[in-house]
Structure formats: structure tokens, C-alpha cells
Amino acid sequence: MTAPIEYSEELDPLLSVDLPSGWVRGLIQHPLQAVSGEPTAIDRMFAKDLSPELPEEPIATQLLFVYLRGYEPSEERPMRSDRRVTVGYFPSADHFVVRSQNDQHRVASVDGVREWLAETIPQVEAEVDRWNRLWGVLSEIHGLGPAGITNLYEEYGTLEAIGTATESELREIPYITADLAPEVLAAREQWDGSVPEAPGDRVAKDADDPLVIDRSDLRPLGHLFED
DSSP: OOOSSOBOGGGGGGGGOOOOTTEEEEEESOGGGGOOSSOOHHHHHHHHHHOSSOOSSOOBOEEEEEEOTTOOTTTOSSOOGGGEEEEEEETTTTEEEEEETTEEEEESSHHHHHHHHHHHHHHHHHHHHHHHHHHHHHTTSTTTHHHHHHHHHHHHOSHHHHHTOOHHHHTTSTTOOTTHHHHHHHHHHHOOSOOOOOHHHHHHHHOOSSEEEOTTSSSTTGGGGOO
């Protein structure tokens, strides 16, 4: 496998890690431009590694893993952060830093990163898949909207759990009115267990590996969804 940009050789073993269906991986081309707002300690470490003599074509020191199954660009602007996992290498400290929605810590070796990915990727999939199922079933209910669906997700977590609720219990959830509560239960009852394919599923099948990802772009994977 040949990456289209220069990257830190310590990342090389991670370019061959087998990814489950629905995932893409990319080398982040401009780490410093990824910083928005007040930089974190990790952002400052990346800056230290690349300065004071920042090359015109900086060597990539970060890998981004993204779960695209069920991703619909028109519904997620920008992409939900819980779809993304990042691995960065810091030459100055000779260690990796791994990040997900719910975790961020240092790792001393490639084997440690592999173990972390093996644990984290299924967790990301499970959480995103729960949301995809819930959204796919409930988004067609007129008047429910993203806020109501999000509140149901945060309260119940799964469609199965929603199916055990009563109408009166659902009405206690913000944005779930007396008219909407029976529609939510009916939609859950009629669900056949399937999830329709989304643009993200197609892109994950066709994307080059590894991608080149410019994090200075608001939607760094947006070009993959252009017609």
C-alpha cells in the first residue's frame, strides 16, 4: 500500500490494520489547521513537533478512522463526532495519542494502539448503529424532528427499549407530545429490523485507502459525496 502523502513511518503498521465494513482511514494532511478555538495540550504537542521550521508539505503524524455506515450528508452537518477515531504520533515524546468521543490517552506502542482500536471500533459501531436504526425508523414521523429523536435516544438508547415504554412515559420526554407518542410506538412496532443503505455505505466501499484528509476543511470528507 502506498500513501499519497508523506507520513511518519511510525504510522506505517496502522495503514495495514484490517478495518470492518463501513470504515475508512485517512492520513491527516494539515494537523495544525485542525485546531479550532483554544488549542488543547495535545494540539500544542502537534504544533511543537512541526515547528519552528514547518515544512511546506508537512509530514502527516495523524490517522483518522471514520465509520461511514448509515451516514447521510444531508442529515449530519458536520459529521457526528462519535463516528471518528484519531491516532496521532508525537516524535518529540515517542508515543501515540488515541482519541474517540469518550476516550483520550497516551499509548506507548503500535501493539497498544492496535489493542485500543480492537476495543474502540466495535464500541463506535454499536453506538452509531443504534442511532442509525432509531433515526431511520423515527425520522419519517412528521413533527418529531431531530430534537425529539435525540431525546428519545438519550433516554432509551435503543428502539427495543422504546418499544417497552408506555405512551404516558413517552409523553414525559421533551418534544414528545400526546399526538406523537402513539406514532413513535407504532413506528417501532412496524419496524422490520432493516436499515436502508445510505451514501456513506457506498463511499466506504469505494474509497481509496488511505485517504488524504485536509482537516482545515469544515467537512473534510465532503468531496467523497460529490456527484
